[in-house]
Amino acid sequence: DAGITQSPRYKITETGRQVTLMCHQTWSHSYMFWYRQDLGHGLRLIYYSAAADITDKGEVPDGYVVSRSKTENFPLTLESATRSQTSVYFCASSEVQMNTEAFFGQGTRLTVV
Amino acid sequence: QKEVEQDPGPLSVPEGAIVSLNCTYSNSAFQYFMWYRQYSRKGPELLMYTYSSGNKEDGRFTAQVDKSSKYISLFIRDSQPSDSATYLCAMSGNNDMRFGAGTRLTVKP
Numbered sequence: 001d002a003g004i005t006q007s008p009r010y011k012i013t014e015t016g017r018q019v020t021l022m023c024h025q026t027w028s029h030s031y032m033f034w035y036r037q038d039l040g041h042g043l044r045l046i047y048y049s050a051a052a053d054i055t056d057k058g059e060v061p062d063g064y065v066v067s068r069s070k071t072e073n074f075p076l077t078l079e080s081a082t083r084s085q086t087s088v089y090f091c092a093s094s095e096v097q098m099n100t101e102a103f104f105g106q107g108t109r110l111t112v113v
Numbered sequence: 114q115k116e117v118e119q120d121p122g123p124l125s126v127p128e129g130a131i132v133s134l135n136c137t138y139s140n141s142a143f144q145y146f147m148w149y150r151q152y153s154r155k156g157p158e159l160l161m162y163t164y165s166s167g168n169k170e171d172g173r174f175t176a177q178v179d180k181s182s183k184y185i186s187l188f189i190r191d192s193q194p195s196d197s198a199t200y201l202c203a204m205s206g207n208n209d210m211r212f213g214a215g216t217r218l219t220v221k222p
Binding site for chain 2: 035040041042043044045059090092097100101102103104105106107
C-alpha cells in the first residue's frame, strides 16, 4: 500500500528499556520527520532527515536516536525509556524541506510504565 | 512565551455555522503557514498552506495570513459534523517549523 506506515500502533514498555518505533514510506520523499504529540504542547519535532544518512536534531531530541540507512525507512529509538517519553509519536515525510506539505503516519501510542 | 499560540478550545458550534480558528506567532522568519486537520486517533492531514501574507480559499475553507500582526486564521463556512476534529496551525521558515497546540472543534447536527 502506498503511503507512510508506522509500527507498532501501540506499545507499553518499562522504564529503562530500549524501544524502537518504525516508520516506512513508499513515496521516496527526501525528508522524513519524527514528532511527539502531548496535550498542551501540540506537535514537537524530535529529529528529521533530509536524505539517507543525513539526520539533524529538532526541538526535543534528548533521549532519542535516529538512523536512516535507506530512503524509505526512518526508525526512532528510545535508548532508555523514561515516563516523560510517554506520548503519541508521529512520523511524517515530505518532498520539500520543513514539510510544508507533509504526510503523516497514523501514530504510535507509547506508554512507559 | 510559546513561539505559536493557539486557543485549545474546545469549540462547539451548530451545523451550518461559520467557524473561525486563529493562531499567533512570534518568529518573523516564518514564511509558510499551514493548517492541518486531525481526527481522533489519526495522524494530521494537510488542509491548506499559504506562502507569506494574503488569503487562500479552497471550497468551504479560507486561510488568512497577516504577517504584520503575526496572526493567521482559518475560516470554515457552512460547517458540517464531518468537520469535527482538532485543527492545528503550523508555520515554517529559516529551517524551523512549529505547530500550535491545536483547537478541538465539534460541529453539532
